[in-house]
Structures are given as structure tokens and as C-alpha cells.
Amino acid sequence: MESTVPTTRIETLLVANRGEIARRVIRTCRDLGITTVAVYSDADATAPHVDEADLAVRLPGTAPADTYLRADLLVAAARATGADALHPGYGFLSESAAFAADVLAAGVTWIGPSPEAISRMGAKIEAKRLLAEEGLPVLRRHDPHEVTEELLPVLVKASAGGGGRGIRVVTELAGLERAVASAGAEAAAAFGDPAVFCERYVRHGRHVEVQVLADTHGTVWTLGERDCSVQRRHQKIIEETPAPGLHDRLRTDLAAAATRTARSVGYVGTGTVEFLVEPDGAFWILEMNTRLQVEHPVTECVTGLDLVAWQVRVAEGARLPADAPALRGHAVEARLYAEDPAAGWRPSPGALFALDVPGVRAEFAPLPEPGVRLDAGVRGGAQITTSYDPMLAKVIAWAPDRGEAIRRLAATLRRTRLHGVTTNRDLLVRILTSQEFTDAELHTGFLDGPVLADLARPLADAAATRLSALAAALADAEANRERAEIWADVPSGWRNLPSQPQVKGYRDTTDTDIEVRYRHTRAGLRVENHPGIILAEASPRRVVLIEDGVRRAFDVTAYQDLTCVDSGLGAVRLVPLDRFPDPAARLDPGTLLAPMPGTVRRVVVAAGDTVEFGQPLLWMEAMKMEHRVTAPVAGVVSVLEVGPGAQVEAGAVLAVVDPRP
Incomplete structure (x- = not known):
């Protein structure tokens, strides 16, 4: 162009x-x-x-x-x-x-846009007033002290910044003060501005946004709309364009409102107008992000544009053509985070040993044809710290239609080698393959309630995990055999007389211990509890097993204190267990350990307080988010080791709760 x-x-x-x-x-x-x-x-x-x-x-x-x-x-x-x-x-x-x-x-x-445009749109309190004066639909803003029972539920939002930080849902008036303090602290840490406000919380609304691109000559493009409703902690994890299930009139109205918003401040460059769309089709402008969006790759896929290149050209004074390009096909993006969805989105800092996404046709650039794109901030071998956002990468699939794009993205994520830190990969695959997502039953509460527990389950079930543990044990035995060169031609664990089986123990991500017991006999591999398994191939990095006539290959990678097994049954992370654990390493059940390295921001108990199981004791900040740390048992706080501002490492003792008799 x-x-x-x-x-x-x-x-x-x-x-x-x-x-x-x-x-x-x-x-x-x-x-x-x-x-x-x-x-x-x-x-x-x-x-x-x-x-x-x-x-x-x-x-x-x-x-x-x-x-x-x-x-x-x-x-x-x-x-x-x-x-x-x-x-x-x-x-x-x-x-x-x-x-x-x-x-x-x-x-x-x-x-980017002018400082004046940023000021008018970037400060959400001022932006709401401006847009209301322009006759555009906005939810009424409330000061926190104005909120009454009749207004509940409300959303507490940071005035500055975005990305889901500084947002809290309040359903009871008693929790408002704490939510305001927490949101303000998080916003101050992320953006340097603690100001917050409240607005009505719309249940089951959709988060739909319109991409805007404007030049200095008065041309304003809208480049389709994106649905970003699937969120965790008010931060997007799956985005797609076009937004599915919207009627044409609504698409036109959203684009018109986005254009009016941009023109109202003389906007220049890329920006995004975010809307809350209610189930009946009514919509409200939430805010305008005066910058490039994280999810811009899906728009680049369906338009063929390089939005960063256009940001540069516009800044140089170039003129946009009169008409925006036509949209082509459908694109879906998933954000890979170093976090544990099943543990309250707990951050997962540490070593990222491998990040290998198969079938990538482009990185950080528009795709020349339908396929998979990867935008990753890290490579295998990186150390993920708690200082910054936990996003590792964005994986984007573009196809002629929505169904094919979803299927391609889910398959790519499933086959991705992710070794080291815990990630949300399995959750993403389960979302993409869920009936609700494929039917486009989307809303911002998609992951609320009991549905999360189901979607956060590992892709590999208990049976698949046991098979993966067997493969890990056999690969480990082969590695031991290779190291012992004198026995290079003899299967590890082989005996010419009957003997005790080989035993290897692992712990999986659900903290379940798995014991593998096997022996090599003249008739072949014999596995206790799995009499029908045949060993077809074994090496330190690859094991092939045949069960009930079905042949499965397991790729095994052993690191210090971690073994990763990849197969069609799902990726499995296993921690090898010491056959002779140190009894002194055991902790009392009431010992509360830091789940991650970070900073203690607030402590709400003191030594001597009586607490219930699951009661919040303190809040830690890590990866630009606040994380609640709760009582491991019901009882009395006998030891409190930390106070606000304390820097702690993962595994440090924070407190001890003496269990209630």
C-alpha cells in the first residue's frame, strides 16, 4: 500500500x-x-x-x-x-x-498521538467526561465514596494505564475500601498514578474493541473489531477478529463511535477504542488506549498491514489512502503466561528451558498467507523474573474462517514444547476446544466460577501421566546404561535371574506421587499394573510404547530436578523423587511459605490472631500484580516473619499457623 x-x-x-x-x-x-x-x-x-x-x-x-x-x-x-x-x-x-x-x-x-490527545483519552476520568459531552455512550463514573448498595456490583478501575492492572470487582459494600486500596496500590506500582474510580459492573458483557489508525491529514481508518472477552483478572488472554456473532448494524455503529472518538481529540497514529457490549446489543465506550495494543497481530493478519510500519510512516507525515483495506478471513491470538491458573493465577518465575512452537511462518511480522505467527519476548534458556509481566509469548493463527483458525491455534499450542516454568498453555487449549468458545458464547465472566477448575485441568489425565512417568523412567534407565559403557548392549535393569523390579518415583503438577515399577524379562518389558504394555523403542530422549495395539511416542527431556515428557496425550512435567528423602526437610502443616519471590505489600494479621483456613493473611506483589496469600490451616498465628515492604524469595517462611485441635 x-x-x-x-x-x-x-x-x-x-x-x-x-x-x-x-x-x-x-x-x-x-x-x-x-x-x-x-x-x-x-x-x-x-x-x-x-x-x-x-x-x-x-x-x-x-x-x-x-x-x-x-x-x-x-x-x-x-x-x-x-x-x-x-x-x-x-x-x-x-x-x-x-x-x-x-x-x-x-x-x-x-x-504516537499528541500529548494533548493522550492526556484527554489516557486519563479515564477525564475521557469519560469528554466523551459524554460528545454524546457518545459511556457508563457513568462514580467516586468510590459515592458508591451505595443500590449501585452494586461495581468495577474499581485505575484512571491511568491498562492491561487489566488496577481493576477490582466489588459485590459487597464492605469490600469496597479494601478493593480501592488494592487497585490504587497496583496502579501506582504499574503506572505511577494511584487514582481510581468506580463504574457499574455489567455481568456477561462482551469486551469488543475497534482498531483505529489516523494520519495528520484528517484521514481516520477503522480496521475491524476484535473480541477480547476471554480474560483472567481483567486481562485478556484470547483475542480474535472479526468479533463473532455481531450483526452488521452493530459492527457499523461500533466503527462509527470509534471514529467519532478519535476525531474528538484530533487523534494521530494507532489507537483502540474499547467497548462493553451488553447481551441485548447496547454498548458503552470503556476507554481509548492511546497506543498500539498487545493484540494488534490479529488485525495485521486480516488486513495485511504492518501497523508498526504505519505508526512510523504517520509520524513521518505520510498520508493514508482514502479507503482502509478489506478484511480477509479470521485470526485468533492466545497469550502464553508463566503462571498457574489452577493456583489462583500464581506467577511462575524461574527457568524457561525450552519454548519451541511448531509450524511458525512468521515472527513479529504480518503473515504472507494463512498460518501461524509467533511474537515471543523470551527464548528457551531465559530466566523469568517477578519484576515484569508474566507474558512469555503470543501465538496467532490466521485462516479463511473462524473454525479453522481456532483448530490450527489449539493444535499448535498442544504441540508446543514448553519446559520449565508452569504456564497457562493447557488452559488455553481447553478454552479453544470448549463448546462455549467454539459456539462464540463469549463474555468477560467466561472464566468465572467453577468452569475455571474444569478448564484449568492438565490436558494429560491421570492415565496419560502414569504412562508418561513410565516413559520418563525408561528414558532415565537408558541414560544410566549409556553412562555405564560396560553394559552398553544390555537393557538397564536386566538380570539373568528373577529379581526385584526397578522402582522410580515422580511427583506431577497436581502434587500426586507416581511410583513406576518395571523389570526387563526374557519375554520383554514387564510393568506392574500395566501387563499389556510393549516397549518398542527406548533411548535417553525418546521412548515408544505399545498399549492395546496403539503405538505412542514419548519425547523425554531431563533437566536438574525436572523431567518433561511430550506426547500426543499432553505435556507432562514430573519432579523426580528422592528414594531416601531427608526427614528434616519436612515442614509442619501450618507453615506458610512464599509461593514466589516478590515484595510483601500488606499484612492483615498479627501473631496471636485466630484465622480460618483460606483466610487472607497478606498480599505479595510479583509480575506487576498483587497476589493474596492465605492461611494453610485453621488455627492461631504463632509466628509472623514478614512485614510490609519485605523482599522474600520463593519458599521463604512467611508465617506459622498452629493448627486448631
Whole structure:
């Protein structure tokens, strides 16, 4: 698609962000012939975006407040490297009008809307007032102290930022004060602004948004709508375009409202107008994100546009063609997070040993034809820390129709090798293959209630896990045999006389212990409780078993203290058990350990307090979210080891509750 000759030419661009969005911007700049500058915290010194940029500048420290939220350091980095443009990505300072103004004052081109537009749309309280004055549909804003029983349920929302941070649902007035404090603290940590407000909470509404692209010459495009209703903790995990099940009139009305919103502030660049669509088709504008969205790849798939390239062209003064491109097919995106959905979305920091997505046709760039795209912020071998968002990657599938796109994405995720940290991969596959999702029965409460427990189950059931443990034990035996060269031609565990079986123990992700007992006989492999299994092939990395005439291959990868088994039955993570555990390592049942490294933000009990099982005792902050830590048993708090502000490592003792007799 052609544009007019730009009025300025960007030569060097600094990406004021990290992770996959930094890599995404760098990829497009490379294609455009623009020199790139990365910035990095100490935790990101070996991150991929640092290696891929032409230049890089260190931001001393680890915490966002000391690094990626320091406008002065980012502007200084642009000056030091001669950057004539700055792309803010999303999150951090991407919607800070003050930062945009500082960049422009330094003589650097800001890749985004004007500071005035950011200020009017980025501060949600002011934006609601403006949109209401324009006659656009918005939910009424309430100050927290105005909320009464009649207004419940309400949503407490941060005025600044986005990405699901600083949002709480309040169903009882008694919980309002705590929700306001929690949302404000989370917003302050993520965006530097603790301001919050309340609005009516619509149950079973759909989160639908319209992508906007506008130039400096008055042209405003809308590029279809995306459904982002499947969310956890008010943060999207699956997005798709076009939004399924909307009638044409509603699509037209949403696009018109998005266009009016953009024109009301003289918007320039990419932006997204987010709507809450009620079951009867009524809709409300939630907010306008004055930046590129995380889910922009699905729009790139169906339009064929490189939205980052157009951000740069628009900043250079180029003119959009009169008509937006026609949409083609359907695209679905899933966000892979380092977290445990079955444990209250607990973050999962640690080593990511492998991240291998099969069949990828493009990375960080529009797909040339239907297929799978990958935008990953990390590679295998990375250390996932609690300092930043837990998103590892986005996997996107594009196909001629919705059904094929869903099937392709689910199959790709199922076959992905993900070793190390716990992820939400199995949950994503279960969502994509659920009847409710395929029937487009979508709403923001999709994962609420008991449905989550069912969808969060591992793809591999108990029987599949036991078979995977057998494969792991046999692969381990083969590795031992290879190390003992004198027995290289003899199966591990073989005896010329009857003997006791070989025994190997594992613990799976549900904390279930599995004991594998097998022996090699003259008639072949004999497995206790599995008399019909035949061993067809065994090596340290691959085991093939035949059960009831069905042949299955298991790929086994052993790491220190972790064995990962991949097969068509589902991926299985196993922790090898010590045959002779140290009795001193056992903990009392009332010992409360830190589930992750992080910072203790609030403590609501004291030594001597009586507590119930599951009662909140304290809140920790990790991966830019607050996480509740609850009593492991009912009883009396006898020991309290931490207070607000304490930095703790995973496994540290936080408190001890003496169980109630």
C-alpha cells in the first residue's frame, strides 16, 4: 500500500520498552532500514531485544520504577545515541502525556498521538467526561465514596494505564475500601498514578474493541473489531477478529463511535477504542488506549498491514489512502503466561528451558498467507523474573474462517514444547476446544466460577501421566546404561535371574506421587499394573510404547530436578523423587511459605490472631500484580516473619499457623 512522500525521515529509533513489543518494533524498523536503540534493566541484560537492536543503553536497576518508568533516563538514552524518534510500545510510559511532551521537547519524534490527545483519552476520568459531552455512550463514573448498595456490583478501575492492572470487582459494600486500596496500590506500582474510580459492573458483557489508525491529514481508518472477552483478572488472554456473532448494524455503529472518538481529540497514529457490549446489543465506550495494543497481530493478519510500519510512516507525515483495506478471513491470538491458573493465577518465575512452537511462518511480522505467527519476548534458556509481566509469548493463527483458525491455534499450542516454568498453555487449549468458545458464547465472566477448575485441568489425565512417568523412567534407565559403557548392549535393569523390579518415583503438577515399577524379562518389558504394555523403542530422549495395539511416542527431556515428557496425550512435567528423602526437610502443616519471590505489600494479621483456613493473611506483589496469600490451616498465628515492604524469595517462611485441635 503506497503513501505520500513523508515530510520528515526517521533514521534512528529508540524503543522505550522491553520483551516482545520491543522485538516487534525492532523487526519492523530493520525492514524499514531504521537504526534501532534498545534500553534494558539489569534483569534484561541478556534479553533478546538487547541483542537484536543496533545499539543498547543500560537502565541501572531492576524495578520498573527505577528503569522503564524513568522518563529522564529514557530521554537521556535517546540523546546519547542520537535517536531522532522514540517508540513507547505498550504499558510502562506508553500512555503518559508528560513523557510524550518530554520526548518532543528534546527534539525527538514521538511515535504516537499528541500529548494533548493522550492526556484527554489516557486519563479515564477525564475521557469519560469528554466523551459524554460528545454524546457518545459511556457508563457513568462514580467516586468510590459515592458508591451505595443500590449501585452494586461495581468495577474499581485505575484512571491511568491498562492491561487489566488496577481493576477490582466489588459485590459487597464492605469490600469496597479494601478493593480501592488494592487497585490504587497496583496502579501506582504499574503506572505511577494511584487514582481510581468506580463504574457499574455489567455481568456477561462482551469486551469488543475497534482498531483505529489516523494520519495528520484528517484521514481516520477503522480496521475491524476484535473480541477480547476471554480474560483472567481483567486481562485478556484470547483475542480474535472479526468479533463473532455481531450483526452488521452493530459492527457499523461500533466503527462509527470509534471514529467519532478519535476525531474528538484530533487523534494521530494507532489507537483502540474499547467497548462493553451488553447481551441485548447496547454498548458503552470503556476507554481509548492511546497506543498500539498487545493484540494488534490479529488485525495485521486480516488486513495485511504492518501497523508498526504505519505508526512510523504517520509520524513521518505520510498520508493514508482514502479507503482502509478489506478484511480477509479470521485470526485468533492466545497469550502464553508463566503462571498457574489452577493456583489462583500464581506467577511462575524461574527457568524457561525450552519454548519451541511448531509450524511458525512468521515472527513479529504480518503473515504472507494463512498460518501461524509467533511474537515471543523470551527464548528457551531465559530466566523469568517477578519484576515484569508474566507474558512469555503470543501465538496467532490466521485462516479463511473462524473454525479453522481456532483448530490450527489449539493444535499448535498442544504441540508446543514448553519446559520449565508452569504456564497457562493447557488452559488455553481447553478454552479453544470448549463448546462455549467454539459456539462464540463469549463474555468477560467466561472464566468465572467453577468452569475455571474444569478448564484449568492438565490436558494429560491421570492415565496419560502414569504412562508418561513410565516413559520418563525408561528414558532415565537408558541414560544410566549409556553412562555405564560396560553394559552398553544390555537393557538397564536386566538380570539373568528373577529379581526385584526397578522402582522410580515422580511427583506431577497436581502434587500426586507416581511410583513406576518395571523389570526387563526374557519375554520383554514387564510393568506392574500395566501387563499389556510393549516397549518398542527406548533411548535417553525418546521412548515408544505399545498399549492395546496403539503405538505412542514419548519425547523425554531431563533437566536438574525436572523431567518433561511430550506426547500426543499432553505435556507432562514430573519432579523426580528422592528414594531416601531427608526427614528434616519436612515442614509442619501450618507453615506458610512464599509461593514466589516478590515484595510483601500488606499484612492483615498479627501473631496471636485466630484465622480460618483460606483466610487472607497478606498480599505479595510479583509480575506487576498483587497476589493474596492465605492461611494453610485453621488455627492461631504463632509466628509472623514478614512485614510490609519485605523482599522474600520463593519458599521463604512467611508465617506459622498452629493448627486448631
